Amino acid sequence: MANEELKHTLKEQIIKYLNLLEKTPADIKDDQVLFGEELGLDSIDSVELIVLLEREYGIKIKDPKEGRKVLVDVNTMADYIIANRTR
Amino acid sequence: MIYVHKIASVTPQKELLPASIDEVNESVNNVLKVVEPKYEGVPLSILRRMGKAVRMGVGAALPLINTLEFPLNGIVIGTANGGMEDCIKFLNQVIEFEEGTLTPTNFVQSTPNAIAAQLSLLSANNGYNITHVNRGLAFENALLDVWMLLKENKTHTYLLGGVEEISSYNYNIDYLADWFKKDEVSNKAMFASETEGTLSGEGSAMFIVNAFPEKAIAKIDALHLMHTDDVTEIERQLQHFFNQHLEDGQSIDVLVSGENGDIRSRHFFEASERLLKDATIVRFKHLTGDFATASALALTITCQLIQSNVLPDHMVKIDRHKKNINKVLIYNQHKGIQHSFILVSKPAA
Numbered sequence: 058m059a060n061e062e063l064k065h066t067l068k069e070q071i072i073k074y075l076n077l078l079e080k081t082p083a084d085i086k087d088d089q090v091l092f093g094e095e096l097g098l099d100s101i102d103s104v105e106l107i108v109l110l111e112r113e114y115g116i117k118i119k120d121p122k123e124g125r126k127v128l129v130d131v132n133t134m135a136d137y138i139i140a141n142r143t144r
Numbered sequence: 145m146i147y148v149h150k151i152a153s154v155t156p157q158k159e160l161l162p163a164s165i166d167e168v169n170e171s172v173n174n175v176l177k178v179v180e181p182k183y184e185g186v187p188l189s190i191l192r193r194m195g196k197a198v199r200m201g202v203g204a205a206l207p208l209i210n211t212l213e214f215p216l217n218g219i220v221i222g223t224a225n226g227g228m229e230d231c232i233k234f235l236n237q238v239i240e241f242e243e244g245t246l247t248p249t250n251f252v253q254s255t256p257n258a259i260a261a262q263l264s265l266l267s268a269n270n271g272y273n274i275t276h277v278n279r280g281l282a283f284e285n286a287l288l289d290v291w292m293l294l295k296e297n298k299t300h301t302y303l304l305g306g307v308e309e310i311s312s313y314n315y316n317i318d319y320l321a322d323w324f325k326k327d328e329v330s331n332k333a334m335f336a337s338e339t340e341g342t343l344s345g346e347g348s349a350m351f352i353v354n355a356f357p358e359k360a361i362a363k364i365d366a367l368h369l370m371h372t373d374d375v376t377e378i379e380r381q382l383q384h385f386f387n388q389h390l391e392d393g394q395s396i397d398v399l400v401s402g403e404n405g406d407i408r409s410r411h412f413f414e415a416s417e418r419l420l421k422d423a424t425i426v427r428f429k430h431l432t433g434d435f436a437t438a439s440a441l442a443l444t445i446t447c448q449l450i451q452s453n454v455l456p457d458h459m460v461k462i463d464r465h466k467k468n469i470n471k472v473l474i475y476n477q478h479k480g481i482q483h484s485f486i487l488v489s490k491p492a493a
Contacts, residue, residue, distance in 0.1 A: 075192070076192040076193065097189040101249065104247070108246065110301075118243075
């Protein structure tokens, strides 16, 4: 999957997993901070995103410090998926 | 006794009491689903995680709490199943993902006490907080709890509520157990149905209650709950209820009957009508459908009837031409085994 296609799919999955009402992939910028005010995500959402990575890409994040580096924005998540995906 | 000060509800109808039968929303495939409002006042970040039962409960209750002029001492909710849809989603995930990492949201929202808990968090209320889950008497048990609380704490105010959602899983189980009709019947014609089963419904009803009569919209005089499938026992206990709670010369103006279109339970309602030969008989389940805590919506409707003193034609089964609605009996039953009487009256001016 090309990087841009992956990012689009990832945005769709973020919207689905977090049930972000009234959001479309176009509303989420690649470098938009996920846990900032704009998207309004919180700590429960971070667990949902970890579950997303595991279910959709076979990636298990066990170290919270690693999670903090990965769950920054769509770019960092996509880069991590490309480097670590098992499916 | 308990005084009702504020009511709010989410129901399958746009208006709690449609003025005419033409304005009554019709059931689809024997199901009456709620018309959900916009839930203003509930933060979007929290709303997106809520299952339907939690949304309906919080959406109806939060505006009541936020506009309260006095402190709220507790939150008491009755729900037979709570957020069953999320519960089943969560359990399915346990199997689907082989007991691996699970999403927290479905689990958090799936417990019946999620409604009362979410209300507590959103309103920063750290008072008494409990959820009663006694199937078809869940709301009545919540009401009984508040009754006892107000006996002990006469100056307290409580949020009392009843909530139920239709989950596809639960609907299917009850459908297979013949609790819902197999033949297509419109809610507008459900009381004429001669078949077994009822129509499925859902909704939420919330009340601000205390022991202060000033500015109250209704007074709950008495409550009685029982488990029986014996119609003669219903008649005996209803007569005893009247003997206990109606003073000499008092009579019931309106019976709000939980008749549900199921031919198997018709004899219960006919028994209650036999004891109320002078009362106007009204029915409400063509507006709400049937569900375990439908009596909560019956109480909301009763408060509205007492306030407005108007009975929409589509609700009336037998009109005894009462000029004033001062005393109302709500009789409801669930699955032919759980029954309740709630006596409601107009507070003295």
